[in-house]
Amino acid sequence: MRQTFGTNIMDQSGDIHLLMTQLGHTSTTTAALYTNPGQEKSKKAAKQMVERRTNYLEKD
Known part of the structure; x- marks a missing residue:
């Protein structure tokens, strides 16, 4: 619980x-x-990949 609490604060x-x-x-x-x-x-990279894929699919 302490780890979760500390992580959530940060x-x-x-x-x-x-x-x-x-x-x-x-x-x-x-x-x-x-x-x-x-x-x-990692979260930021995954979000950027989704955005690129979405933009690519919208061009078609």
Whole structure:
């Protein structure tokens, strides 16, 4: 539950200091474990692929 809570805070607010306060962390290194830039990049790439495909299909 803690991981989910921390991840949700970061997803919704993007505020690492808020996350640190809520979870009681004193180090941004520890708090950074709840950020997942790789997942965000994957979501963005998937969205771009859908947009390209949609644009391609609309041309036909």
